[in-house]
Amino acid sequence: PIRGVIFDLDGVLTDTAEYHYRSWQRLADEEELPFDRDANEALRGVSRRESLMLIVGDRTYSEAQLHEMMERKNGYYVELIQTVSPHDLLPGALTLLEELRQAGIKTAIGSASKNARPVVEKLGIADQVDAIADGYSVEHPKPAPDLFLFAAQELGLDPGECVVFEDAAAGVEAALAAGMWAVGLGPEERVGAAHVVLPSLADMHWSAVQERVQQASH
Ligand code: BG6
Numbered sequence: 123p124i125r126g127v128i129f130d131l132d133g134v135l136t137d138t139a140e141y142h143y144r145s146w147q148r149l150a151d152e153e154e155l156p157f158d159r160d161a162n163e164a165l166r167g168v169s170r171r172e173s174l175m176l177i178v179g180d181r182t183y184s185e186a187q188l189h190e191m192m193e194r195k196n197g198y199y200v201e202l203i204q205t206v207s208p209h210d211l212l213p214g215a216l217t218l219l220e221e222l223r224q225a226g227i228k229t230a231i232g233s234a235s236k237n238a239r240p241v242v243e244k245l246g247i248a249d250q251v252d253a254i255a256d257g258y259s260v261e262h263p264k265p266a267p268d269l270f271l272f273a274a275q276e277l278g279l280d281p282g283e284c285v286v287f288e289d290a291a292a293g294v295e296a297a298l299a300a301g302m303w304a305v306g307l308g309p310e311e312r313v314g315a316a317h318v319v320l321p322s323l324a325d326m327h328w329s330a331v332q333e334r335v336q337q338a339s340h
């Protein structure tokens with residue numbers, strides 16, 4: 123049976139994926155590195171360092187330069203999340219969290235971001251989840267399964283009892299590697315590897331999601 127749900131944060135519960143993109147775009151423009159919204163698709167769910175490596179490509183930078191660029195991008199991002207409020211929860215997110223609590227299903231955040239905690243607090247859902255796994259929790263980022271396994275452990279659940287909601291290819295891969303059920307949010311091209319693919323959380327009730335996941339397991 124399914125006993126827990128792990129939510130990715132950026133791009134799943136709130137649209138901070140857009141803020142990550144704008145911050146990288148600003149940095150790339152300043153550094154005159156080629157980058158656009160299309161190229162950003164590969165950065166979804168990917169750690170800060172790995173994202174920068176994808177942007178710089180085969181250009182050579184010193185560790186100090188890389189560090190400075192990561193700090194600069196994070197500064198832009200931190201600036202953008204200052205105004206995040208409960209209004210920024212994506213449609214369907216709050217209803218689903220409430221339904222899960224009603225159904226006795228445990229919930230966790232499983233985000234690669236070191237800014238996940240402040241964002242969760244600004245969204246006003248810190249008390250609605252049972253655990254938060256973030257960019258400080260494990261060493262190996264998504265697509266490694268470590269972050270989701272850590273979240274399951276915090277919930278006291280086995281991986282097979284958990285469903286992961288993800289908007290990123292790297293996140294779906296991590297969920298599958300962890301032996302969990304994966305629900306992908308977004309286009310097939312991006313999250314098609316998930317057991318169940320949905321356009322978004324809007325109008326999505328837990329009973330329907332559960333049914334879809336159970337069908338996928340037959
Ligand atoms: C993920 C985002 O949640 O966190 C990525 O999808 C981001 O875009 C990653 O790079 C790391 O975030 P941060 O806040 O630690 O730089």
Ligand code: MG
Pocket residue numbers: 130131132133134139166167288289290293
């Ligand atoms: Mg995401």
